[in-house]
Amino acid sequence: MLSAPGDRGPEPARLLGFAWILFFSAGGELVARAASSPVPGSVLGLLAFVAALRAGIVRRERVAWAARALTSTMGLFFVPAAVLATADTAAARAAWAPIVAASLVSLALVMLVVGKLAEPRA
């Protein structure tokens, strides 16, 4: 789960990759807070991180391992929120029909719209 092929960097270099990602994450949160941005801090951090990689400010191979480690374990970081959601189910139970209907209709529409529009014209 935590190995990226072609990445044989020594341990300190791998840790540096984590530091870069945490730095962009913190920066995104701070800017979102300061600017009361409608876009969440994590998304701002992602955009800045992409720009920094493009511009060569952050070297790709330095962050490859840390990025792979974090994204491949993303599911684990959802667990506390999912457990918390089971604690207070009153709202969900009271409105289960609109929740399920809206979720499924919207899911199918998004999938079809994006898939059909992105498909290259023959």
Added chain:
Amino acid sequence: MRDVALTLLALGATVGIYRAAAWAQRRLGWTALQPVATTTAVIVAALFALSLPTTVYVKRVELLSVLLGPSVVALGAGVERELPRLRGRAARVLSAVVAGAFVGVVSAVGVARLLGASPAIVATLAPKSTTTPIAMAIAERTGGLPPLAAAIVVLVGVVGAVVGPSLLRVAGVRDPFAWGLALGASSHGVGTARAVEEGETQAAASALGLALTGVVTSLVVPVVLGWL
């Protein structure tokens, strides 16, 4: 000392259960057996058996929630790697994702309103196409319920990852890039995990769809909630 030990124990147990759940999913080959859902079920059952309140557990594993943001930022590495592949089709991809995010928010809000859901539930459903940390952040800003938003996102992701490939086949979506983009845009992280099984192009396109949808949705939700 006892405090530190309990925190480490809770973290260790969570990571261990998650790894076992991921292993079970691969071993059985059931996409529907999502590690997030399995792990949550096991932990909730364990807390119930031990008569421990969920809030005590959640406080102990706060570190995991803190790492949600960085895991979203980390997606940027995959997105950046995929940017050259966008040459010549950037406009089509971007318009597909923008249209998808818009349709996603409007349809979720519209159906929920039609069925008489409360404003809090509507605001909770609006960001449902995005990945959990983004959906929770959006729900928090718009008067929704972040934990319920997280649960809805997991539900949408699991259904999308399981049913999505058949839906896209029936709809005639054959291009691997379009396929991945659609899965990531509609089913976020769980859809991306499914796309990884398909191939490199599908996985990268899915990460791109997930990231772009997160950005566009966070901008669209406040606007649509203002209109409808």
